[in-house]
Amino acid sequence: MTITQLKYVLMVAEYKNFTKAAEKTFVTQPTLSMQIQKLEEELAILIFDRSTKPLKLTAIGEKIVEQARNIVNEADRMQDIVDQQKGYIGGDFKLGIIPTVMPTLLPMFLMTFTKRHPKVRLKIEELNTEDCIQKLQEGHLDAAIAATPLENENIKERVLYYEPFVAYITESHRLYSKKNIVVEDLDLDDILLLEDGHCFRDGVINLCKASKKDTTDKFQLESGSFETLIKLSNEGLGMTLLPYLHTLDIKDKEKKYLHYFKEPSPAREVSIIQHKSELKPQIVNALYDVISGIVRGAIAFQDVKIISPVK
Amino acid sequence: MTITQLKYVLMVAEYKNFTKAAEKTFVTQPTLSMQIQKLEEELAILIFDRSTKPLKLTAIGEKIVEQARNIVNEADRMQDIVDQQKGYIGGDFKLGIIPTVMPTLLPMFLMTFTKRHPKVRLKIEELNTEDCIQKLQEGHLDAAIAATPLENENIKERVLYYEPFVAYITESHRLYSKKNIVVEDLDLDDILLLEDGHCFRDGVINLCKASKKDTTDKFQLESGSFETLIKLSNEGLGMTLLPYLHTLDIKDKEKKYLHYFKEPSPAREVSIIQHKSELKPQIVNALYDVISGIVRGAIAFQDVKIISPVK
DNA sequence: ATTATTCATAATAATTTCTTATAATTTGTT
DNA sequence: AACAAATTATAAGAAATTATTATGAATAAT
Numbered sequence: 001m002t003i004t005q006l007k008y009v010l011m012v013a014e015y016k017n018f019t020k021a022a023e024k025t026f027v028t029q030p031t032l033s034m035q036i037q038k039l040e041e042e043l044a045i046l047i048f049d050r051s052t053k054p055l056k057l058t059a060i061g062e063k064i065v066e067q068a069r070n071i072v073n074e075a076d077r078m079q080d081i082v083d084q085q086k087g088y089i090g091g092d093f094k095l096g097i098i099p100t101v102m103p104t105l106l107p108m109f110l111m112t113f114t115k116r117h118p119k120v121r122l123k124i125e126e127l128n129t130e131d132c133i134q135k136l137q138e139g140h141l142d143a144a145i146a147a148t149p150l151e152n153e154n155i156k157e158r159v160l161y162y163e164p165f166v167a168y169i170t171e172s173h174r175l176y177s178k179k180n181i182v183v184e185d186l187d188l189d190d191i192l193l194l195e196d197g198h199c200f201r202d203g204v205i206n207l208c209k210a211s212k213k214d215t216t217d218k219f220q221l222e223s224g225s226f227e228t229l230i231k232l233s234n235e236g237l238g239m240t241l242l243p244y245l246h247t248l249d250i251k252d253k254e255k256k257y258l259h260y261f262k263e264p265s266p267a268r269e270v271s272i273i274q275h276k277s278e279l280k281p282q283i284v285n286a287l288y289d290v291i292s293g294i295v296r297g298a299i300a301f302q303d304v305k306i307i308s309p310v311k
Numbered sequence: 312m313t314i315t316q317l318k319y320v321l322m323v324a325e326y327k328n329f330t331k332a333a334e335k336t337f338v339t340q341p342t343l344s345m346q347i348q349k350l351e352e353e354l355a356i357l358i359f360d361r362s363t364k365p366l367k368l369t370a371i372g373e374k375i376v377e378q379a380r381n382i383v384n385e386a387d388r389m390q391d392i393v394d395q396q397k398g399y400i401g402g403d404f405k406l407g408i409i410p411t412v413m414p415t416l417l418p419m420f421l422m423t424f425t426k427r428h429p430k431v432r433l434k435i436e437e438l439n440t441e442d443c444i445q446k447l448q449e450g451h452l453d454a455a456i457a458a459t460p461l462e463n464e465n466i467k468e469r470v471l472y473y474e475p476f477v478a479y480i481t482e483s484h485r486l487y488s489k490k491n492i493v494v495e496d497l498d499l500d501d502i503l504l505l506e507d508g509h510c511f512r513d514g515v516i517n518l519c520k521a522s523k524k525d526t527t528d529k530f531q532l533e534s535g536s537f538e539t540l541i542k543l544s545n546e547g548l549g550m551t552l553l554p555y556l557h558t559l560d561i562k563d564k565e566k567k568y569l570h571y572f573k574e575p576s577p578a579r580e581v582s583i584i585q586h587k588s589e590l591k592p593q594i595v596n597a598l599y600d601v602i603s604g605i606v607r608g609a610i611a612f613q614d615v616k617i618i619s620p621v622k
Numbered sequence: 623a624t625t626a627t628t629c630a631t632a633a634t635a636a637t638t639t640c641t642t643a644t645a646a647t648t649t650g651t652t
Numbered sequence: 653a654a655c656a657a658a659t660t661a662t663a664a665g666a667a668a669t670t671a672t673t674a675t676g677a678a679t680a681a682t
Contacts, residue, residue, distance in 0.1 A: 001386060002313060004670090018629060031671050033630060038670095043393045050629065053680070060396045067392055071385045075312060078378050082354045085371045315639090329660060342640055344661060349639095361660065364649070 003075050005039045006068040008032050009047060013065045014138065016054040069139075073277040084282050090119025093283045096127040096135060096144035100200040100226075101270060104245035105145065105291070108298065113290045120283055129199045129309065136275045143284050145291075147199045147309035148271040156278060157271040158288055161295040162304045164244045164265040165207070168229075168257050172236035180262040183207060192229045192240040199309035200268065204241050207266050207307045230254065243268060244299060267304035314386050316350045317379040319343050320358060324376045325449065327365035380450075384588040395593050401430025404594045407438040407446060407455035411511040411537075412581060415556035416456065416602070419609065424601045431594055440510045440620065447586045454595050456602075458510045458620035459582040467589060468582040469599055472606040473615045475555045475576040476518070479540075479568050483547040491573040494518060503540045503551040510620035511579065515552050518577050518618045541565065554579060555610060578615035 011021035012032060022029040040047055047061040057065060083089070097106065106124065114122065127135065132144035137154055148157045169175050175185055188208040194201040229240040230250070234257075244267075247258055272288055322332035323343060333340040351358055358372040368376060394400070408417065417435065425433065438446065443455035448465055459468045480487050486496055499519040505512040540551040541561070545568075555578075558569055583599055 001389060002315075019627080027670095028672055029629075030631080030673085035670075037630085043389065045393050045396070051679095053628080055629090060393065063392050063396065064389065067385065067389050071382060071389070074378065074382045074385050078312060078354065078375070078382070081374050081378055082356050082371065085356070085374065330658080338639095339641055340660075341642085341662080346639080348661085362648090364659080366660090 001039060001042060003072065005035045006072055008035050009039065009065060009068050010072060012036060012048065012055075013057060013061075016056065018055075070277075073139075073275075073279065076279055077277070080280055080282070088119070089117050089282045089286050090121075091280075091283075092121050092123060093143070093280060094123045094125065094141045095287070096125050096132040096141045096146075098129055098132065098144075098146045098199060099126055100194070100198055100243060100246075101145055101147075102126050104243070104248070105270075105295075108245075109287075109291045109294050112294060113287065116290060117283075117286050120286070128197050130197075132273070136273065139275070142280050143272055143274040143287065145270065145272055147203065147268045148273065149269065149306075149308070150273065150310065154276050155273050156276050157273050158284075159269055159271045160288065160292050161270055161299055162267045162306065163270055163299065164267040164302065164304055165204070165241045165261065165307070166244055166247045167239055167259040167261070168233055168242055168247075168254075169239040169259050170233055170236060170257050173239050175239060175259065176257075178259065181259050182262050183266060190238045192232055192238045194226075194229070200243065202311050203268050203307045203309045205311075206309075207241075233257070245295075248298065264303040264305040266307050268309060269306045312350060312353060313346075314383065316346045317383055319346050320350065320376060320379050321383060323347065323359065323366075324368060324372075327367065329366075381588075384450075384586075384590065387590055388588070391591055391593070399430070400428050400593045400597050401432075402591075402594070403432050403434060404454070404591060405434045405436065405452045406598070407436050407443040407452045407457075409440055409443065409455075409457045409510060410437055411505070411509055411554060411557075412456055412458075413437050415554070415559070416581075416606075419556075420598075420602045420605050423605060424598065427601060428594075428597050431597070439508050441508075443584070447584065450586070453591050454583055454585040454598065456581065456583055458514065458579045459584065460580065460617075460619070461584065461621065465587050466584050467587050468584050469595075470580055470582045471599065471603050472581055472610055473578045473617065474581055474610065475578040475613065475615055476515070476552045476572065476618070477555055477558045478550055478570040478572070479544055479553055479558075479565075480550040480570050481544055481547060481568050484550045486550060486570065487568075489570065492570050493573050494577060501549045503543055503549045505537075505540070511554065513622050514579050514618045514620045516622075517620075518552075544568070556606075559609070575614040575616040577618050579620060580617045 008021070008025065008027075008031075011025050012018055015021040015024065018032050018036075019029050022032045025032070036047065043064070045060050045064070046058050047064050049056050049058050049061075083091075110122075110124075114120070125141070127141075127144070129146045129150070132141060132146050133150065133152060133155060135141040136144060145160065148159065150157065167175070167181055169181075173190070175181055178185065186208050188205065191204065191208065193204060226240075226242055226246050230242075232238070233240050234254070242258075250258070272284060272291070274284055278284075319332070319336065319338075319342075322336050323329055326332040326335065329343050329347075330340050333343050336343070347358065354375070356371050356375070357369050358375050360367050360369050360372075394402075421433075425431070436452070438452075438455065440457045440461070443452060443457050444461065444463060444466060446452040447455060456471065459470065461468065478486070478492055480492075484501070486492055489496065497519050499516065502515065502519065504515060537551075537553055537557050541553075543549070544551050545565070553569075561569070583595060583602070585595055589595075
């Protein structure tokens with residue numbers, strides 16, 4: 001059994017296809033066939049059931065793959081150990097960021113981070129929470145920034161900051177005159193929401209459900225960006241809720257529509273998350289340090305109540 | 312980096328000598344030199360400091376070795392997974408047993424075990440607790456039977472049975488007439504003890520310390536076997552304490568000297584212990600099942616108070 | 623029925639690993 | 653200090669392994 005063979009197994013298990021896995025691995029297909037056969041022979045079991053298309057893992061194959069991932073992860077960590085000892089922070093790093101965090105947070109920390117750690121080649125991808133989790137588990141992402149807690153035992157979370165919800169309420173809304181609003185004021189029926197798939201949407205729904213017993217699940221309008229929600233709100237189509245960092249670059253004349261919650265303000269917890277095997281810890285630490293440092297300057301500490309981001 | 316290279320590193324780290332490690336690994340010395348050099352080159356660090364004799368690990372080398380052991384253990388577990396799936400229980404298994412358990416327990420379960428699992432080649436070694444722990448950590452033992460709890464975070468324990476202490480008191484002793492004795496009756500100064508290194512000795516000392524405040528640490532006589540202690544006791548040199556299973560094959564005429572404790576009787580906890588990586592789980596399970604099943608028939612359940620086996 | 627897709631096999635090339643032989647270095651002894 | 657012994661490194665070639673190209677066989681798709 002070699003580490004190379006195990007990596008081949010993982011690739012075939014992922015692509016469910018020797019030919020495609022071979023391409024991605026930059027070897028020829030017979031190489032995979034032979035090496036995986038050798039491993040199957042050594043272990044005296046079949047890892048893959050090739051009789052179906054696409055091929056599938058055998059029962060024992062599932063366990064083999066799980067253990068192969070353990071071994072490969074432990075092997076990858078070897079380089080981490082060396083890098084850490086050398087104080088070296090560099091190499092490729094694939095970071096996922098959820099859409100509602102991306103546009104505000106990324107510009108805040110990216111310049112600082114790349115200046116401080118020039119040898120790290122960050123590859124940033126906008127992904128929703130679900131995709132982040134899956135890609136972390138498959139090893140296609142090194143870490144992600146998402147709203148937490150996720151309660152996924154394969155994922156480790158490190159809280160970066162707590163971001164209060166801020167209400168955006170225009171003149172035509174019943175709550176406009178109220179300076180500090182409370183959760184109980186909210187009514188899901190007149191709140192503009194992001195489209196399905198955004199965890200911020202789920203957070204808002206959880207928030208409203210916590211305040212009122214029943215909600216008629218007929219949402220009026222849905223959009224993919226806060227900018228649209230603000231415009232719709234300006235047209236008198238309802239209020240909306242924004243994460244605090246989004247309120248920082250709002251137009252001056254719209255600022256009067258921002259209504260802050262009475263403390264403890266509902267807030268989302270934003271964390272850097274990674275697979276439990278905690279690979280590339282130096283880079284994750286570096287990201288954590290830079291981001292939490294920068295955000296600490298942008299969000300004044302206040303008493304918050306964390307809203308769950310999951311359905 | 313290959314698993315083979317990591318195994319070579321572990322061998323050299325253990326023997327602190329390329330030549331000896333090569334012999335034990337059944338390869339030539341240049342093989343080790345070259346493969347380890349290749350690994351050092353790939354990681355761009357030195358694992359061994361060859362300038363001293365015997366050679367020693369570098370600071371980073373220590374961490375490399377630790378991680379290498381993780382990887383090799385995970386790799387070894389692969390075969391376990393296959394064996395488990397196949398329901399196969401076999402192969403070499405190195406079991407350590409502490410001296411005070413060996414002579415009574417081994418005859419009880421060995422026949423049954425080898426009959427039930429003929430493909431397992433048990434290699435049993437009598438070792439004190441300390442040696443068991445060290446050999447488990449180095450991977451020279453697959454499991455051991457020892458008194459617990461050990462409170463060692465690298466060792467996993469599974470309790471096999473609780474074995475009450477039984478007092479052996481002859482006519483000349485002040486406690487002879489007392490039928491059921493209690494811990495408070497004991498005085499370390501007139502108890503015959505096993506020689507240093509036996510955890511049963513430490514257990515007895517702990518027991519006595521728990522009952523009396525101070526003990527003058529001048530023990531009268533010490534021996535390596537309970538048989539000797541019994542003979543010394545018969546000569547009127549003091550009482551002694553025996554583990555329950557030892558009392559089962561005592562001579563009939565000596566049986567009257569056995570004094571049982573009032574419940575909760577002090578007892579030792581005897582467990583099967585292994586390294587936290589839990590290799591060969593099927594065989595450990597098989598041993599657990601056989602031993603705990605057999606002992607359940609030999610020791611009636613009673614209320615016990617566990618005595619720590621460590622100094 | 624034909625074509626395309628996909629995995630396995632065979633032969634061979636490339637690479638890696640191991641061994642033998644020997645050198646270089648250090649340690650211990652006289 | 654000189655010599656012997658022990659130990660690790662290096663060089664060259666043999667052995668073994670791994671990968672590639674070419675091709676075959678089986679299955680699914682058109």
